[in-house]
Amino acid sequence: MDTNYYQDWAIEIAKNFKNELPILGLGLCEESGEVARILKRHCRKDRELDKSEAEETTNSMKDELGDVLYFVTFIAAKFNLSLDELMSGNMQKLEKRMCDGTLLDR
Numbered sequence: 001m002d003t004n005y006y007q008d009w010a011i012e013i014a015k016n017f018k019n020e021l022p023i024l025g026l027g028l029c030e031e032s033g034e035v036a037r038i039l040k041r042h043c044r045k046d047r048e049l050d051k052s053e054a055e056e057t058t059n060s061m062k063d064e065l066g067d068v069l070y071f072v073t074f075i076a077a078k079f080n081l082s083l084d085e086l087m088s089g090n091m092q093k094l095e096k097r098m099c100d101g102t103l104l105d106r
Contacts, residue, residue, distance in 0.1 A: 003083035010073040021078060028071035034064040 017023050038061050042049075049057065076086055 003087075006069075007073050007077055007083055010070050011077050013070075014074050021075070024071055024075050024078070028068065028075065031064055031067040031071060035061065035068060038064060 014020065014024070038057060042057055072086070073083060076083060
């Protein structure tokens with residue numbers, strides 16, 4: 001899927017929000033917490049997940065990461081940033097940290 005198309009779609013969906021930035025910021029926090037909850041439960045398992053549990057975890061993560069992407073997309077648009085800009089800038093930042101040897105020090 002094209003990132004610009006997704007960003008335009010996300011903006012269209014969110015046009016009805018009042019006080020957009022606080023709601024979007026809190027939505028991002030909430031959905032990030034859902035991702036953390038799935039990770040916590042996945043990591044705390046004392047045994048291997050069976051196939052249906054693994055599929056359920058993967059599907060839940062897919063849904064929650066999609067929600068995180070939505071909120072990131074819309075917040076970025078509010079600051080006139082495209083997803084392409086975010087991805088490119090993040091790659092540059094992480095590559096610099098890798099070259100500096102500081103990627104895992106944070």
